[in-house]
Amino acid sequence: MTVAALIDYDLGNLPSVTKAVERVGVKVEIVDRGEQLTESFDAVILPGVGHFGTGARNLTARGFDEPLKRWAASGAPLLGICVGLQLFCDTSDEDETARGLGIVPGHVKRLNAPKVPHMGWNTLDVRPESRVLSAVEPGDMAYFVHSYYVCPDESAVAATTTYDETFCAAVEMDNVVGVQFHPEKSANVGRKLLERFFDDL
Amino acid sequence: MTLAKRVIPCLDLDNGRVVKSVQFVDTRDAGDPVELAIRYDEQGADELCFLDITASPEGRETTYEVLRAAAERVFIPLTIGGGVRTVDDVRRRLRAGADKVSMNTAAVRSPDLVRDASDAFGAQCVVVAIDARRVEGTNWEVVLEGGRGARGEEPIRSGIDAVGWAEQVQELGAGEILLTSFDRDGTKEGYDIELTRTISDAVGIPVIASGGAGTAEHLAEGVIDGHADAVLVASIVHYGTYTVRELKDHMASRGIPVRNV
Numbered sequence: 001m002t003v004a005a006l007i008d009y010d011l012g013n014l015p016s017v018t019k020a021v022e023r024v025g026v027k028v029e030i031v032d033r034g035e036q037l038t039e040s041f042d043a044v045i046l047p048g049v050g051h052f053g054t055g056a057r058n059l060t061a062r063g064f065d066e067p068l069k070r071w072a073a074s075g076a077p078l079l080g081i082c083v084g085l086q087l088f089c090d091t092s093d094e095d096e097t098a099r100g101l102g103i104v105p106g107h108v109k110r111l112n113a114p115k116v117p118h119m120g121w122n123t124l125d126v127r128p129e130s131r132v133l134s135a136v137e138p139g140d141m142a143y144f145v146h147s148y149y150v151c152p153d154e155s156a157v158a159a160t161t162t163y164d165e166t167f168c169a170a171v172e173m174d175n176v177v178g179v180q181f182h183p184e185k186s187a188n189v190g191r192k193l194l195e196r197f198f199d200d201l
Numbered sequence: 202m203t204l205a206k207r208v209i210p211c212l213d214l215d216n217g218r219v220v221k222s223v224q225f226v227d228t229r230d231a232g233d234p235v236e237l238a239i240r241y242d243e244q245g246a247d248e249l250c251f252l253d254i255t256a257s258p259e260g261r262e263t264t265y266e267v268l269r270a271a272a273e274r275v276f277i278p279l280t281i282g283g284g285v286r287t288v289d290d291v292r293r294r295l296r297a298g299a300d301k302v303s304m305n306t307a308a309v310r311s312p313d314l315v316r317d318a319s320d321a322f323g324a325q326c327v328v329v330a331i332d333a334r335r336v337e338g339t340n341w342e343v344v345l346e347g348g349r350g351a352r353g354e355e356p357i358r359s360g361i362d363a364v365g366w367a368e369q370v371q372e373l374g375a376g377e378i379l380l381t382s383f384d385r386d387g388t389k390e391g392y393d394i395e396l397t398r399t400i401s402d403a404v405g406i407p408v409i410a411s412g413g414a415g416t417a418e419h420l421a422e423g424v425i426d427g428h429a430d431a432v433l434v435a436s437i438v439h440y441g442t443y444t445v446r447e448l449k450d451h452m453a454s455r456g457i458p459v460r461n462v
Contacts, residue, residue: 115406187275
């Protein structure tokens with residue numbers, strides 16, 4: 001059975017993510033210290049709702065920085081959700097004193113729309129070359145709730161969405177996948193995406 | 202396509218049971234909130250809102266059980282309101298499976314609660330519920346304890362201007378406003394459009410219109426004329442007047458972006 005490590009750094013909706021991942025037939029083990037990230041896992045998930053700076057500091061305090069960078073470099077599957085994806089980047093408008101993991105080079109910018117957070121269901125425009133995101137069908141919507149968005153290299157963008165401006169909704173870089181929306185709250189669209197992520201292992 | 206306007210059924214809970222007579226012929230147990238959550242999810246509800254009107258602390262434990270069970274069965278956002286007075290109350294609800302926690306009277310009495318909850322868990326999970334009553338012309342006053350749980354009773358007047366309060370809760374770190382018209386609630390005459398538009402235009406966070414929805418067109422008006430980002434529905438779906446899907450089909454026919462399921 002596939003086993004995923006779900007990272008507890010006090011910034012996630014762990015029960016929701018756990019249930020959504022278990023729903024696609026994957027076992028979840030919650031880890032709250034970096035040294036627990038061993039090769040016995042098939043995949044690692046970095047969830048996150050909340051603040052970039054708090055997240056970065058909590059990851060450091062729990063010793064996750066280096067193990068996560070090593071995991072990403074090893075080629076093993078890594079999924080970041082919302083602030084989890086943002087923490088893959090280098091820096092964020094949300095907290096200029098904090099450093100992300102640098103797994104996905106890029107900055108995290110504040111949304112400029114009249115109403116922030118960007119909250120609700122929005123359409124995903126998936127790039128044809130995407131692997132995991134290609135599970136999403138035209139017109140499919142996912143649930144977003146965020147005030148910042150990632151700006152990686154264009155080649156890493158797997159999907160975009162449009163809310164006042166068009167921005168990156170998902171990243172794919174070989175083994176690293178990150179989504180700005182919440183698959184665990186995106187009903188069947190989220191399920192298809194998680195199924196594809198784990199099928200792809 | 203752009204961000205869809207959301208339709209959010211609201212279920213009132215008392216000791217873990219849905220109250221205010223929900224009438225479905227083919228539901229095994231009309232009072233079971235988890236069954237209803239599943240049903241509305243299948244019909245295309247974009248989120249679900251639970252309003253806990255349980256008076257006793259023991260009864261509240263059953264609310265957490267409802268949340269936990271609902272979060273295992275439906276994979277859409279869940280909001281819970283009612284009885285939230287401390288940051289710890291917020292934490293308990295989030296841990297039980299809520300994605301957002303709504304606060305009302307306690308936020309008026311101690312606005313720091315909004316800021317503290319937002320700092321601790323992020324603005325995205327902090328909803329401030331505002332119950333407003335028209336006082337004169339285009340002024341609305343925040344009413345307390347007069348929300349949906351105690352309908353029919355005279356509300357406690359706060360003397361606080363609803364528009365100013367809405368602006369203030371945004372400053373304090375609320376991520377969303379659940380705006381209920383006290384005058385319209387339960388009337389089926391439609392949302393208070395002027396109230397909804399005034400507050401939605403005054404703030405830079407999403408506003409959910411609530412109170413008074415009686416027809417599918419009321420929902421469309423709430424979005425088109427009221428500038429609401431989402432609409433809350435209760436009796437029109439509980440009584441089976443419309444399914445959530447029918448409501449969204451009507452909104453779509455009026456040119457409103459909605460999520461199709």
